[in-house]
Amino acid sequence: MSKRQLAMVMDLNKCIGCQTCTVACKTQWTNRNGREYMYWNNVETYPGTGYPKNWMDLGGGFDAAGDLQPGIIPNLEADYGVPWDYNYDALQGGASFEPNIEPTWGPNWDEDQGAGAFPQDNYFFYLPRICNHCTNPGCLSACPRDAIFKREEDGVVLVDLDRCQGYRYCIAGCPYKKIYFNPKISKSEKCILCFPRIEQGLPPACSQQCVGRIRFVGFLDDEDSQVFKLVNKYKVAIGLRTDYGTQPNVYYIPPTESPVKFDANGKIIPDSGRLPIEELEKLFGPAVHASIKTINEEKQKRKDTGASELMDILIAYQHSDMFRLDNNYYKQVAKEKGRNPLAPVDNRYIAGKFTKGGHEMNFFHGGHDNTSGGHH
């Protein structure tokens, strides 16, 4: 267990499945060098096959006795999907627009299909997923080379590429299948929670770019952070498949809002909802009931009195409130460990328990020498 734990909360009522987070992550980390097929962040339609295909059936995680469970390593063609591209180059010469390989599977192949019968009771919602940076990571426990570690200072789970020998037991051990094999370098890679950004006081790219403002980021022990309030104070944010026993640190506000159902004659069934509670229970466990109850009560309270801290948080007015990172804390850690921290590049999100006052460097308002930065 790390000294502190960074956590993320995702509000599923607000996710519109636009994949901006997916693209933000991909362009930052995984569009090259053997990672092309990887989605450290993906948004899948639930119910659906997910990414990789049927990941919930692939084992890993721990049983009730705390024993790591065997798992299956997904296949690139069948389970992840081979990334394909088009012949833009040849179009000039009059060729027809063709993919370089015949696409047979890929992430979101079943996007928006969901379940139920249209138009009576069909339903789906979006489930964005990143590495859960678990307190008890299955990948870490599975690694026979001690190549995976959990950072003391913030609980971010990372792969030491120097030690990793590409055995892939971590992939079998992770019940979320959020660690991937990079066949080009023969090593495992995963979401790093954008730690180079985090250390500068910036939220992960997926969170900053999210147009629905569904993602909150902060330290679980920072009582002023919205993450703390959603997870610990109101207890409305719950981990995904906590029955896997890995103690995930990405939390979800379960979807509470859904349209009413229609009867056989196309008439509205009053007070009906389309999301079966059993599906939410499967994902979030029995705690989902209390979460939904609290959200509904606070919603009512807001209607009645005009005031509800929880509703204010979920409206997500300000990025600076949603992201409470702590640049000074990392500076302190860097000082203790003798690392030389880089100057922060943006101070809009920097506010935390250890942070007092502003910062010297400001990327957007001068003061930063950008001449050395190349961009392709």
Next chain:
Amino acid sequence: MKKLASMLLVAGVITSVATADSAINAVKVKADLDKVDNKSSVWSGAKFSDVTLYPQTAIVLNDKKANELNQQAKAIKAKIAAVYNDSKIAFMIKWPDGTKSVQQEGKTDVYGDGFAVQFAQNYSNPKELPYIGMGSDGRPVVIHLQKATGITFEPNGNGDIEHQINPNQTIFFEKDLANYKERVKTVGNADYQRSFISEGFRSMTQIKDGSDQATMNMNYDSKAWSGTLSRSLKDSNLNLDAATIPVAFAIWDGAKMGRDGLKYLAPWTAVILKKGDDTLVNALHGKIEGDVEKGKEIVAANGCAGCHQVAPTDAPSLMAPSLVNIGGYASADYIRESLVAPNAAIVGGYNRNAHSNTPWYNLDNGKRISAMTDYSFLEKGDLDSAVAYLKTLKVGAK
């Protein structure tokens, strides 16, 4: 004399221990051993010995498909020879493998065949060699590994950022793009050869300071692999300049999803460079005293099966290392030491978090204390018999 011979014969019947494969007689050559592969002429005068490699089952890993594929794994018989000159020693290992498996660039669940050669850093006392599976605390080993892979790239591209860009995001088109892709290929390395120092399962660390001067090759032909290793007799990690040295071998079958602990393992095998000192040869290949049947009773009476798997079952052995192939890859001295001094060499085993209720050892000020009872109270005769019985625990060869 006649009486002695018949006694030995009786003892031989009682123990019925198939004695270990014989030692390897290294042949001294004048030839240069800097560049050795399976086609090198040095092998024409070499003496090949049979060495049996047993499936590693002390610890079962968490890949469901791989475990299913390997449940009925049999031992593999290899032929191994060694040659040496004044500064280098070379090994060749030939083993049957019906399927050539090469780890490929575009696959997530394909594994390469491979082999490894392991040396003990300190082998002065043959009774206290490192644990066969990658050494043990305070008893380091040097391991040379060669895997059959396609082109593999360094994670940081050796600092070459330019050739790590997605080709579609370069400024290049057509011929320039093709050239760029060709350039990228040259940054990769097709030879997956690694050297490690290890003090037990999990602790293996790659030697990256250039102190290791080794060349490895592997070639597939007629349903068999031939692997060669050539290395210095002496470097800063290892001194093999002795009359006899203990060497161990491992092979991986990629078709059975073999990698890491999912491998075939030979016991410490004596490699004789100079005749005269038989201590190591006797320790590793000599006759084992003891009554197997009596040993079986002793093992049962002392409740070894309470924690250790003695006979194969479907369930993973979580309480303690499985013993189903211990007779194959462990030496009699190692088994004896484990019984009378369980803390001397502790199998690193699982990450303690993976099976937190069944730790194989406890930590006392950072020192590992085995969870196993000390059996030094056994009388010598009983101990001999227990060792003789445990040496019979192994699967047959293909």
